[in-house]
Each structure stands twice: as C-alpha cells, then as structure tokens.
Amino acid sequence: MAAKIALIWPEIALFITTCLVMLLGLSPNKQWRSLCLPASMVGLTVAGVLAAMGMGVGGPVGDTPLPYLPGFIKVTVAGVGLLLLLLQAGLIDRREEALIASGRAFSALRTNRAEYFALVLFSLTGLMLCASAGDLIWLFLALELTSLPTYVMVAMSSSRNRAQEAGVKYFYLGALGAATFLYGFVMLYGGTGTLQLATMAEVIAAEGVNTITMAGLLLSVLGLAFKIAAVPMHFYTADVYQGAAAPVSAFLAFVPKTAGFVALLLICSAVGWTHGESGNALPEALRIMLWVMAAVTMTVGNVLAILQNSIKRVLAYSSIAHSGYMLVGLLAGPGDGTFGGSGVSAVLFYLAAYGVMNTGAFAVIACLERKAADRGEPMEVEDFDDLRGLWKREPALGVLLAIVTLSLLGFPPLLGFMAKLPLFTSGISAGEIALVVVLGLNSAIAAYYYLRIVKAAMIDDPRGEPGAADSAVHHPAYNLRLVTGLCSALGVVALAILAGQLAERVTEASGYIAPVGPSQPVGSATVLETETLPVQLPMT
Amino acid sequence: MLDLFLAQSAFPQAMGQGVLAHYLFVSAAMFTLGLVGFLTRRNLIIMFLCTEMMFQAAGIALVAFSRYHLNYDGQTFVIFVLTVAAAEAALALALVVFLFRKRDSLSAEAWLEMKG
Amino acid sequence: MLLGVTDPVAYLPLAVILMAAIGFSVMNLVLTRILGPNRAGETKALTYESGMEAVGTARKRFNVRFYLIAMVFLVFDVEVVFLYPWAATFANLEVGSDDRLLWLARILFFLFTTIVAFLYGLRKGVFRFD
Numbered sequence: 001m002a003a004k005i006a007l008i009w010p011e012i013a014l015f016i017t018t019c020l021v022m023l024l025g026l027s028p029n030k031q032w033r034s035l036c037l038p039a040s041m042v043g044l045t046v047a048g049v050l051a052a053m054g055m056g057v058g059g060p061v062g063d064t065p066l067p068y069l070p071g072f073i074k075v076t077v078a079g080v081g082l083l084l085l086l087l088q089a090g091l092i093d094r095r096e097e098a099l100i101a102s103g104r105a106f107s108a109l110r111t112n113r114a115e116y117f118a119l120v121l122f123s124l125t126g127l128m129l130c131a132s133a134g135d136l137i138w139l140f141l142a143l144e145l146t147s148l149p150t151y152v153m154v155a156m157s158s159s160r161n162r163a164q165e166a167g168v169k170y171f172y173l174g175a176l177g178a179a180t181f182l183y184g185f186v187m188l189y190g191g192t193g194t195l196q197l198a199t200m201a202e203v204i205a206a207e208g209v210n211t212i213t214m215a216g217l218l219l220s221v222l223g224l225a226f227k228i229a230a231v232p233m234h235f236y237t238a239d240v241y242q243g244a245a246a247p248v249s250a251f252l253a254f255v256p257k258t259a260g261f262v263a264l265l266l267i268c269s270a271v272g273w274t275h276g277e278s279g280n281a282l283p284e285a286l287r288i289m290l291w292v293m294a295a296v297t298m299t300v301g302n303v304l305a306i307l308q309n310s311i312k313r314v315l316a317y318s319s320i321a322h323s324g325y326m327l328v329g330l331l332a333g334p335g336d337g338t339f340g341g342s343g344v345s346a347v348l349f350y351l352a353a354y355g356v357m358n359t360g361a362f363a364v365i366a367c368l369e370r371k372a373a374d375r376g377e378p379m380e381v382e383d384f385d386d387l388r389g390l391w392k393r394e395p396a397l398g399v400l401l402a403i404v405t406l407s408l409l410g411f412p413p414l415l416g417f418m419a420k421l422p423l424f425t426s427g428i429s430a431g432e433i434a435l436v437v438v439l440g441l442n443s444a445i446a447a448y449y450y451l452r453i454v455k456a457a458m459i460d461d462p463r464g465e466p467g468a469a470d471s472a473v474h475h476p477a478y479n480l481r482l483v484t485g486l487c488s489a490l491g492v493v494a495l496a497i498l499a500g501q502l503a504e505r506v507t508e509a510s511g512y513i514a515p516v517g518p519s520q521p522v523g524s525a526t527v528l529e530t531e532t533l534p535v536q537l538p539m540t
Numbered sequence: 541m542l543d544l545f546l547a548q549s550a551f552p553q554a555m556g557q558g559v560l561a562h563y564l565f566v567s568a569a570m571f572t573l574g575l576v577g578f579l580t581r582r583n584l585i586i587m588f589l590c591t592e593m594m595f596q597a598a599g600i601a602l603v604a605f606s607r608y609h610l611n612y613d614g615q616t617f618v619i620f621v622l623t624v625a626a627a628e629a630a631l632a633l634a635l636v637v638f639l640f641r642k643r644d645s646l647s648a649e650a651w652l653e654m655k656g
Numbered sequence: 657m658l659l660g661v662t663d664p665v666a667y668l669p670l671a672v673i674l675m676a677a678i679g680f681s682v683m684n685l686v687l688t689r690i691l692g693p694n695r696a697g698e699t700k701a702l703t704y705e706s707g708m709e710a711v712g713t714a715r716k717r718f719n720v721r722f723y724l725i726a727m728v729f730l731v732f733d734v735e736v737v738f739l740y741p742w743a744a745t746f747a748n749l750e751v752g753s754d755d756r757l758l759w760l761a762r763i764l765f766f767l768f769t770t771i772v773a774f775l776y777g778l779r780k781g782v783f784r785f786d
Contacts, residue, residue, distance in 0.1 A: 019769075019772040022772065022776050023772075023775060023776065023779060026776070026779040027782060063640050107781075108779055108780050108781050109780060109781050114776075133565070136617070137613075137616065140620065140621075140624070141620060141624065144624050144627070144628075145605060148627060148628070149633060151631060151635070152631065152634075155635060155638065161642065164635075164638065164639060164642065168584070168635055168639060171631065171632065171635055172578075172584075172587060172588070172591070172648075175588070175591040175628055175632070176575075176578055176591055176594075178591075178624075178628075179571075179574070179591050179595055179598070180594075181620065182594075182595060182598045183571055183594065183597065183598045185598075185617075186598045186601045186602050186605065186614075186617075187601070189602065189605055189609075189614060189617070190564075190601065190605040190608070192607075193605075193609040193611065194609075194611075194613065195613040195617065195633035239570075267620075321603050345568075395594075528613065616741070619737055619738065619741065622734075622737070623734050623737070623738075626730055626733075626734050627734075630727055630730055633723070634723070634727075637720065637723060
C-alpha cells in the first residue's frame with residue numbers, strides 16, 4: 001500500500017495546489033486573485049516533475065498488466081495540461097473584474113475564478129489518478145473526478161445561453177455514460193469476483209471469459225465510448241464543443257478522451273490480448289465490437305465533419321474521428337512490444353500528439369474569440385468565413401493554424417503523420433487489414449475538411465474591409481493564448497524532430513505483462529485480502 | 541423457527557446462483573427502466589432521477605455479487621457509488637436551478653439552440 | 657442460507673413483523689379516534705393552532721442560499737459515511753504498528769479535504785445571512 005502512495009505523489013501535489021487555488025481566488029486582494037493561474041501552473045509543473053522522477057526509478061510502478069503506463073500518462077498530462085491551463089487565461093470573470101476595477105466592492109459570491117481553476121485542476125488530478133488506477137473502484141472514482149468538473153466548466157465558460165445548453169447536454173449524457181460503465185464494472189466484478197485489475201487478469205487467464213464478464217466488458221466499453229466521444233455515444237460532441245468557449249473545448253477534446261483511453265487500455269489489459277486463434281487478440285465479441293466502433297466512429301466523424309460550416313463543429317467531429325483512429329491501436333494490442341508493432345504504444349503516442357495539435361487548433365480559435373470580445377462583439381468564430389484571409393490579417397495565427405491543421409491531417413513530415421504511422425503498422429501486424437484500409441480511406445476523407453481550413457486561412461482573401469480593428473492593443477489574455485498556440489505549434493515541430501525519443505518512451509510505457517493464471521485456487525484467494533482490509537467480519 | 545434465526549447469525553454462506561439471478565433480474569430491470577425513462581422523458585429532473593436509478597441498479601447488483609463471491613469488495617464499491625451519486629445530484633440540481641432561472645422551464649425541449 | 661431461502665415457510669417471521677407493524681399503526685389510529693376528545697372549531701383548523709397565522713402559499717421559491725447550505729451539509733453528510741467503515745477497520749489494527757499510522761494519516765488527509773471545503777464555503781459567504 002505504501003508503494004501505491006509513492007505512485008500518487010503527483011496527484012497529491014496537484015490536489016494541494018487545488019486547495020490553495022480555491023482559497024486564493026476568493027481573496028479580496030486583486031494581486032492574490034491574479035495568482036490563481038500562475039499557482040496552478042506551478043502545481044502542475046511540480047506534479048509533472050514528480051511523475052517524471054517516478055518514471056526514472058525504473059521497474060514496474062503500477063499494479064496492472066500495464067505497469068509502466070502511469071508515469072508516461074502523467075508526464076503527458078502535465079505537459080499538455082500546462083498548455084491548456086495557459087489557454088484558460090482571461091476566460092472567467094472578465095466582466096466582474098472590470099466592474100471591480102471601476103469601483104465595485106468585491107463579492108466572493110459573484111466571482112468564479114477560484115472555482116474555475118480549481119475545477120480545471122481537479123479534472124487534471126482525476127486524469128492522473130486514472131493512470132494510477134489498480135482497481136475498478138479507483139478507476140470509477142478517477143473517471144468521475146475527471147468528468148464532473150468539466151460539466152461545470154462548460155456551463156461556466158460563457159454567459160451565452162448556448163454554453164448552458166451545452167453544459168446540460170454534456171452533463172446528462174455524461175451521467176448516462178457513467179451509469180453504463182459503472183454497470184459494466186459491476187458485471188466485471190460479478191464475473192471475476194474481484195475488483196483488482198491484476199487479480200482479474202489472473203482469473204480471466206485461468207478461467208476464460210464467462211458470460212457475465214463479457215457483458216461487463218461490452219457495457220464498460222460502451223460507457224467509456226462517451227468519454228472518448230466514440231459512436232454510439234458521440235451525439236453530444238458537436239453541440240458541446242460549439243457551445244463551450246474555445247479554451248474549454250480544447251480541454252474537453254484532450255482530458256476526458258485521455259481518461260477514457262487510459263480506462264479502456266486498463267480494462268482491455270485485464271482481459272488480456274491473449275485470446276483468439278493467434279493468441280494475441282481480444283476475446284472475439286469484444287474484438288468485433290471494437291472493430292465496428294472504430295470503423296463507424298472514424299467514418300461518421302469524418303463524413304459529418306465535411307458537412308459542417310462551423311469551425312468548432314468541424315474540430316468536434318474531427319475529434320470523434322481521431323478517437324476512431326486510436327481505437328485501432330487499442331484493438332491491435334501490445335503485439336510484439338516493438339514501437340511499430342504495438343498498438344498500445346501507438347495509442348499513447350497518438351494521445352500525446354493529439355493533445356498538442358488539438359490545443360494549438362483551439363488556441364487559434366480562442367485568440368479570435370478573444371479579439372472579438374475585445375471589440376465588444378459577442379461573436380464566436382462561427383464558420384469558415386471568419387477564418388478567411390487570416391494569413392493576411394494575423395500572420396502568426398494563420399501560420400499556426402496551418403501547421404496544426406496539417407499536422408492533424410497527418411501531413412507527412414509533421415507530428416500527426418508520425419503518430420498515425422504506428423497505428424497503421426500495429427493494425428497490420430495484428431492482422432486487421434480491413435480496418436487499416438478503412439483507416440487509410442478515412443485519412444483521405446479528412447484531408448478535405450482540413451485543407452478547407454488551411455485554404456480559408458492561407459489562400460482566401462479577407463472578408464470585408466481589412467485591418468480596421470486589428471491595430472488595437474491586445475489584451476494580455478490574448479497574448480497568453482497566442483503564446484499557447486505558439487507553444488503548441490512549437491511542440492508539434494519539436495515532437496516531430498524528437499519523435500525517436502518519444503517513441504522510445506512510449507514503447508517503454510506500453511510494456512505489457514501478459515497475465516498467467518494464479519498459482520492457488522481462485523476461490524480461496526479472493527475471499528478476503530487481510531492486507532488491505534483487516535476487518536473482523538461482523539457476521540462471524 | 542428458532543433454528544432459522546440462529547442460522548441467520550451464522551457465518552454467511554455464498555448465495556446460490558438461482559438466488560443471485562433474482563437480484564440480477566431486479567437490478568437489470570431497474571437499469572433498463574432508468575435507461576428507457578432517460579430516453580423518453582423530457583423533464584430535466586425526471587431524466588436525472590432516471591440516471592440515479594441506473595446508479596442504484598448497479599448498487600443492487602454489487603451487493604448481490606458481493607454476497608455471491610463472499611468478499612467485501614462489492615459492498616465497499618457501493619459506498620463509493622453512493623458518494624458519486626450524491627455529487628452528481630448536487631451538480632444536477634445546481635444546473636437545473638441555473639437553467640430554470642434563465643428559461644422558467646424544466647423541459648429539455650426548451651434548450652435546442654444548436655443543431656447540425 | 658440467509659439469502660438462499662426457497663421454502664415459503666421461512667418468510668413467516670417477515671410476515672409476522674409486517675402484520676405487527678400494520679396492526680400497531682391501525683390500532684393507534686382507531687384508539688385515538690375512540691378515546692381522544694374531539695373538538696372542532698375555527699381555531700382548531702388553523703395551520704399552527706397556537707402560533708403565527710400562516711401567510712401566503714408554501715409553493716414559493718426559496719432563496720438560493722438554502723441550496724448552498726444544503727451543499728455544505730452534503731459534504732459533511734457523505735463524509736461521515738466513510739468514517740464508519742474506517743473506524744470499524746482501524747480498531748482491528750495492531751496497536752503501535754506502522755499500518756495504524758498509515759491509516760490515521762489517510763483519514764486525516766481525508767478530513768483535511770473537508771476542512772478545505774468548509775473554508776471555501778466560509779470564504780464564499782455561505783454562512784452569512786444578510
């Protein structure tokens with residue numbers, strides 16, 4: 001147990017920061033209040049460093065069949081989380097702070113800054129906890145901790161009715177998804193008699209997958225499909241991403257999705273990629289379900305993205321499609337454990353890459369939204385016309401958008417291409433040729449709408465009279481968002497150059513220890529673990 | 541009759557599969573009712589209650605499985621499920637109050653601005 | 657055995673308890689009707705027989721502050737649920753062992769989270785009524 005606590009130091013650090021931020025943001029002193037963002041970033045950096053140190057220890061740290069996973073996920077979360085945090089600058093309390101500056105008394109009940117940053121940090125803590133999970137209770141709580149704050153963030157992110165509509169839709173479908181995977185977890189417990197993922201893996205390796213376990217697996221995957229925005233639980237995605245402010249949409253596209261994929265990886269690892277004829281696939285029913293889900297998710301995402309006019313909705317549907325791509329890696333499993341052959345490492349690589357690219361894309365939109373807000377328009381970036389001639393109006397934003405969009409598309413020298421490649425190779429080495437063909441076709445479809453964004457931003461002429469409001473001095477928050485975008489674009493380039501290093505880390509992190517049956521009979525092993533629960537049974 | 545009471549205080553025995561099935565049936569029925577209710581009703585509070593019912597269905601199944609496997613994992617899980625359900629209830633009520641003040645309506649149909 | 661009962665006779669105690677419960681409540685209702693004095697009148701029909709006159713309708717909106725109080729209550733309410741299993745387990749740990757310290761540290765951390773929630777509520781002004 002003490003080892004488990006050593007594993008979660010990053011989360012503890014992050015949690016303590018959260019508590020601090022929650023009280024800081026309620027201070028009547030403006031200086032203290034404005035410390036919220038820097039304090040959050042410091043906390044997250046500390047958490048990231050702690051996680052990286054834990055990774056450096058070597059040897060398995062987690063207690064699941066994927067024991068090397070937590071360190072890598074936490075470092076990734078800290079990295080992308082820093083970008084996401086920076087993006088949240090100037091989103092909350094804009095009007096309230098202006099009123100206070102013009103002489104209104106500070107009222108703790110009216111400000112939302114403390115809550116907002118606390119919620120962001122809570123969600124990131126939950127995501128890190130997901131990676132540390134060793135049993136289903138932990139996993140369930142961590143998933144809920146990741147999701148519950150995001151519902152509030154969506155509703156808080158803008159004063160427009162649209163944000164509240166998005167918040168409600170997100171919350172209700174989220175509750176439905178949570179109930180579904182909770183029921184799946186219960187069935188997994190029922191079928192195997194344990195909640196520990198490691199023990200569960202042993203039981204399944206020894207006894208095979210019985211009906212209840214299978215039902216649990218399918219329900220869990222179905223419920224987790226909500227988190228990763230995969231078909232059939234994808235309906236909320238476009239509305240929510242459109243309704244929320246762009247910084248929050250960026251958050252939604254990375255954090256719950258990563259949590260969902262980590263949970264899926266953990267559950268699939270408990271079942272083991274040791275079934276099927278070749279002995280390195282998931283059980284047949286689960287394999288078919290994931291296969292269909294992957295194929296339909298990417299197709300639906302890409303086809304619907306073509307039909308959209310709102311840029312945020314395009315990115316939302318593309319986020320669905322990216323989930324579909326990553327499902328291929330999940331399906332392929334660890335394979336031979338090499339970088340090209342392991343689907344698990346492909347998923348991890350893709351998650352990190354997607355986090356950076358996606359944050360960049362939303363950062364550009366966030367900048368534009370901020371500019372509109374400064375001009376006093378309640379405008380959001382609605383459709384492609386708003387992007388027209390971005391290159392001429394705002395050269396930095398235009399180039400940024402072009403880089404991240406081409407990367408999302410998977411244009412050869414860029415990061416997105418390098419992330420997509422192992423998905424292809426792992427799919428092929430797992431023998432899923434048909435699915436890989438679907439993946440290839442979808443990448444081609446995706447080119448249409450991504451290039452449409454690039455064309456609007458880089459080639460088309462600006463709409464209306466140029467340069468009218470562009471000479472205005474930018475708000476500090478705009479600059480911070482621009483910096484976020486620049487960091488993301490830099491990350492896209494840097495990670496592409498350092499792809500070899502990243503691939504090494506990822507391959508390490510995806511180390512999979514195939515479970516073998518327990519040495520002793522299962523029945524006696526699962527009765528009571530006195531080490532964890534030294535209770536005198538009251539009924540004895 | 542006395543024997544029966546004594547038997548109940550003895551060490552718990554594993555539940556038979558037949559009895560387990562009864563519990564699972566109740567639990568599955570609750571889950572399904574919750575799901576159907578969620579998909580058909582349009583009042584935000586009723587919809588939320590339906591998701592709560594799905595959570596409690598999981599709770600019933602957990603307790604039954606806990607008895608069936610004779611370990612306490614399931615019962616522990618139930619406490620956590622209840623906690624999360626409480627957190628969701630707090631959140632749901634906050635959202636509903638928030639929305640009601642904006643639109644004076646509890647119908648989900650009042651919130652259909654975004655389409656596509 | 658406890659849950660594995662299929663013999664209908666085994667449910668007899670349950671039926672007895674149910675009958676007793678129903679019988680008791682019905683008996684009380686009937687007895688008060690028979691034995692108690694029965695006076696009717698305008699004063700008797702008031703909502704609060706000997707207090708303030710009721711004004712307005714009960715179906716009106718409450719101040720949102722009550723919601724905030726309810727939230728703070730919920731925090732403590734749910735927290736207590738976890739203290740019971742902890743206490744039951746803690747008593748069985750060997751006195752002076754490392755485990756005991758670890759378990760104590762854990763629950764203290766857990767209580768710390770509640771204190772933070774309370775402080776947050778305090779700063780937010782949940783407990784101020786003005």
